[in-house]
Amino acid sequence: MNSMKPVGLAVLAIALAACGGNVGIAIDEAWGRASPSTAEAAAFYMRIDNPTDTGDTLVGADAEPCGAVELHESSMNADGVMSMAQVAGGIAIPAGDVVLLEPGGLHIMCIGLDHELVEGEVVPVDLEFASGESRSIDVQIRSG
Amino acid sequence: MIETTEPPAPPPPKRRSLLRVIVAGVVVGLIGAFFVLRLVRPYEYHGTVLQAADKAPAIDLDATDGSPLEWSRFEGKVVALYFGYTFCPDVCPTTLSDVARAKQIVGSEDIQAIMVTVDPARDDPDTLRQYVTSFDPSFLGAYGSDEAIAQAAALYGVYYEAREGSKATGYLVDHTATLMVIDPEGHLRLLLPFGVSAEDMAADFAHLLD
Numbered sequence: 001m002n003s004m005k006p007v008g009l010a011v012l013a014i015a016l017a018a019c020g021g022n023v024g025i026a027i028d029e030a031w032g033r034a035s036p037s038t039a040e041a042a043a044f045y046m047r048i049d050n051p052t053d054t055g056d057t058l059v060g061a062d063a064e065p066c067g068a069v070e071l072h073e074s075s076m077n078a079d080g081v082m083s084m085a086q087v088a089g090g091i092a093i094p095a096g097d098v099v100l101l102e103p104g105g106l107h108i109m110c111i112g113l114d115h116e117l118v119e120g121e122v123v124p125v126d127l128e129f130a131s132g133e134s135r136s137i138d139v140q141i142r143s144g
Numbered sequence: 145m146i147e148t149t150e151p152p153a154p155p156p157p158k159r160r161s162l163l164r165v166i167v168a169g170v171v172v173g174l175i176g177a178f179f180v181l182r183l184v185r186p187y188e189y190h191g192t193v194l195q196a197a198d199k200a201p202a203i204d205l206d207a208t209d210g211s212p213l214e215w216s217r218f219e220g221k222v223v224a225l226y227f228g229y230t231f232c233p234d235v236c237p238t239t240l241s242d243v244a245r246a247k248q249i250v251g252s253e254d255i256q257a258i259m260v261t262v263d264p265a266r267d268d269p270d271t272l273r274q275y276v277t278s279f280d281p282s283f284l285g286a287y288g289s290d291e292a293i294a295q296a297a298a299l300y301g302v303y304y305e306a307r308e309g310s311k312a313t314g315y316l317v318d319h320t321a322t323l324m325v326i327d328p329e330g331h332l333r334l335l336l337p338f339g340v341s342a343e344d345m346a347a348d349f350a351h352l353l354d
Contacts, residue, residue, distance in 0.1 A: 033237050036278030038271045041233035041313070068312035074234045076321065080337055081303050082235045083318035086310060103238040104339055110233070111312045143241070 025050050025093060027127065030139045032110070035117040042117055043072075043107040044125065044139050047100055050093045057130040059090035063123055063139075067112025074104050090130060119143045187351050190344040191325075191336035200332040203296035205260060205288040208273035213258070213286050215330050221254040222352050223326040224345075227302045229263035229317050230275040235338060237279075239323060242342040244280040249346035253282070254328070254353055260286040260296055262304040262319050300324055300332075327352050 030046035044063075050056060061069045071087045082104075091106055093099050101107050108125070117123065121141040128134050200215055200223075207213045215223070224243050228236035240259065247255045259276050261267040264287055267275075272285035287293070297304055304319035325334035325348070334348060 033241060036230070036237065036275045038230060038274045039233070039237075039278075040231055043233040043237075068310075070310060070312060072234070076338060079303065080320050080322045081318055082321040082338060083307065084232070084234065084316055103234060107234050109313070 024052060024133065025056060025129065025135065027135055027137045030125070030137050032117060032123065032139050032141050034119045034121075034141050034143045035113060037116050039116070040111065040113060042066075042110045042113060043103070044110060044123075045101045045103065045107055046137070046139070047098060048091075048093050049098045050095060053095045054131070055092065055094045055097075056133065057090040057092050058127060059130050060128040061108050061125055062128075063110055063125040065114050065117065065123060066110035067114070069125075070109045070111060071106070072109045073106045076104070093129075117141045189334055189348050189351070190340045191323075191334050191348070193334055194332055196331045196333070199330040200326045201299040203260070203286070203299060204292045205286040205296055206269070207258070208269055208276065208285040208287070213284075215326065218256050218326070219330060220328050221256045222328060222349050224255065224257045224349075225300070225324040225326065226257070226259045226321075227262050227297055227300070227304060227319055228259050228321070229261050229319070230267050230271055231263060231314070232317070235321050239321065239338060240276065240279040240283070242340070242345060243323070244283070245342035246345035246349055247280060247282075249342065250350045250353070252350075252353060255349055257283045258286055259283070260293065262293065262297065262302075263306075263317050264288070264290060264293060266314075325349075325352070 026049040028047050030044065032042055032044040035042045048058065058071065063069055071091050072084050073087050074082055074084045076082050087106070091099060099106070119142055123139040123141060124136060125139050126134060126136050202215060203213060205213045211217070226239055228239070240257065243257045247257070257280065261272050267287065269285070269287050272287055276283040276285045302320040304317055306315045306317050309316040321338035323336040324332060325336060327333040333352065336345060336348070
């Protein structure tokens with residue numbers, strides 16, 4: 001019975017360390033629409049989950065097919081007019097929050113495509129965060 | 145001798161069953177009324193419904209199939225008219241993709257999508273045609289002079305304005321993202337705001353085709 005205690009504590013300590021330290025920001029459901037031929041730009045969408053207790057900010061991204069990558073947000077005014085603008089300072093991912101990049105809202109804009117993105121293709125994208133963290137994700141290209 | 149009192153006699157059988165019949169009748173009646181009202185309730189579209197006495201205003205533009213854009217060409221069809229541009233990475237592909245899917249769901253060739261470009265400087269006819277047909281081979285683009293496009297937009301209450309973007313994007317164009325739906329009789333009938341799902345669009349198109 002006594003020999004179990006230190007082992008138990010050690011296991012607990014390791015478990016806590018794993019939870020607090022390395023889980024970090026999780027990205028999933030990353031997708032983009034197959035680009036119409038001639039399209040120069042494409043949008044990537046995803047779900048960014050920050051389960052930690054520290055906020056972070058997505059400040060940039062890189063992907064091979066894209067000449068440049070910017071963070072954008074589409075928004076609609078009261079009259080139904082849509083406009084799109086770069087998100088100054090990056091996309092904030094507050095502690096404990098989930099931020100969705102989805103059609104009609106926040107998205108990663110891939111500019112200057114070097115080829116038409118086709119359904120079934122997977123585009124590796126490197127995401128950069130203000131904290132210095134980076135994440136490599138696979139964006140699934142699908143139609144509609 | 146112990147005195148016992150008789151329990152009170154139950155109500156006579158006839159009266160009890162009459163009560164049951166009445167209650168049952170009311171319940172059935174209410175359920176029936178609920179379903180009947182659901183059936184006769186008018187169909188609800190997913191956008192603003194217009195009651196235009198006049199036909200949809202004509203616009204002086206050319207379509208990407210080589211012929212002028214005239215509404216008489218689409219009599220008997222539902223026309224989904226959209227003002228957008230090919231450089232738009234998020235809103236326009238989303239809407240056109242949803243319209244393509246809605247057309248597939250309805251399963252009819254009597255749905256015609258048309259995108260008027262609000263960016264004629266970058267969207268030449270060939271680029272426009274390739275772009276719209278990527279969503280569905282039947283889709284048409286519409287183009288013309290700056291004045292003709294401005295006039296068409298004004299007729300349909302569409303606002304558009306070029307805005308400075310970044311060096312990478314070049315200019316961006318703000319634009320009304322509403323889908324204008326012209327019914328098979330040629331009247332502007334329905335305005336669908338951005339964000340209506342393909343399923344809801346399909347339901348509305350199917351209803352107009354009925």
